[in-house]
Amino acid sequence: MNSKKFSCAIYLAAAVFLFQAQFCSTQTSAAEYQILALNLINQARAQHHVNPLTLTDMLNQMATLCAQYYAEKGLIDHTCSYRTTVGAGENLYMIPSVSRLPDQDVTESIKLWYNEVSKYNFNGDWDPNAGHFTQLVWAGSQTVGYGLGRANGNTVGVALFYPPGNVLTQFKQNVFPA
Numbered sequence: 022m023n024s025k026k027f028s029c030a031i032y033l034a035a036a037v038f039l040f041q042a043q044f045c046s047t048q049t050s051a052a053e054y055q056i057l058a059l060n061l062i063n064q065a066r067a068q069h070h071v072n073p074l075t076l077t078d079m080l081n082q083m084a085t086l087c088a089q090y091y092a093e094k095g096l097i098d099h100t101c102s103y104r105t106t107v108g109a110g111e112n113l114y115m116i117p118s119v120s121r122l123p124d125q126d127v128t129e130s131i132k133l134w135y136n137e138v139s140k141y142n143f144n145g146d147w148d149p150n151a152g153h154f155t156q157l158v159w160a161g162s163q164t165v166g167y168g169l170g171r172a173n174g175n176t177v178g179v180a181l182f183y184p185p186g187n188v189l190t191q192f193k194q195n196v197f198p199a
Contacts, residue, residue, distance in 0.1 A: 051169075054123040055081050058167035058180065061131040062157060068199045071160040080166020080181045083107055088170030088179040091115065095173055109166075110156045110185030114178035121176065123169055130178035131157070138199075145193030152187055159186025160195040 049057075055076060063073040087101035097113040104111045114130035137154035148155070156162070162182040170177045186195060 049123040051081070051085065051123075054127045054169065055167045057124055058127045058131065059165060061128065062165060062180070065131065065135045066158050069158040069197045071158055071195075071197065072163075074162060074165040074182070077164045077166055077183075079107070080109065080164055080183060081168060082166070083109070083168075084166040084179040084181045085168030085170065087111070087181070088168040088177045089172065090170070091179070092170035092172040092175040092177040095175055097177060101179075104179075104181055107181070107183060108185060109181035109183045110159070110162065110187060112153045112156055112180040112182070116176050117174055118176055126169055126176055126178050127167065130180075134180075141196070143196065143198050147187065147189055147192060155192065155196050156182055156186040158196055160197070161188075161191070162186050 059074065059076045066073060083103040083106070086103045090101050090103070091097045091113065092115075097115045099111060099113070101111070112130075112134050114126070114133060116126065116129070134153035134157050137151040141148050141151035141154055157180075159182065161184055164183045166181045168179050168181075170179070188195075
């Protein structure tokens with residue numbers, strides 16, 4: 022190998038290393054994105070005059086297992102057995118991409134769930150078009166866990182709420198206007 026090709030190969034290897042080091046340094050750990058999720062959820066809840074949630078390790082673990090289950094399945098259909106084991110309410114988000122940073126997916130998922138507020142009329146009735154929003158701000162929920170899963174070109178975000186919301190006869194007592 023001549024010296025010019027060798028220098029180019031070293032330069033290319035160094036550039037790849039620097040790119041990987043920069044990319045890896047911007048990765049968000051699970052604990053960091055779960056705290057971000059908690060903060061964003063509690064900001065939404067504060068707008069609707071309900072108490073903040075607390076994050077639990079058990080719900081974080083279950084949410085992460087569910088997110089991975091749905092990502093591998095390629096379908097978000099509320100069939101994750103980990104959620105049903107604890108009896109939690111579940112908000113789901115899926116995007117066909119794995120190239121974004123976790124904090125971007127967390128922020129987008131909660132924004133999409135909250136934006137369903139425009140579909141809810143606050144009359145005390147269940148609205149299937151606003152179920153993510155109503156679970157997000159459900160006054161009776163006290164704890165939350167958040168998880169991300171990536172597989173087969175899918176990124177899935179899952180928030181688990183306990184006690185679960187969206188109880189048919191309790192919307193008036195649990196979902197309030199801003």
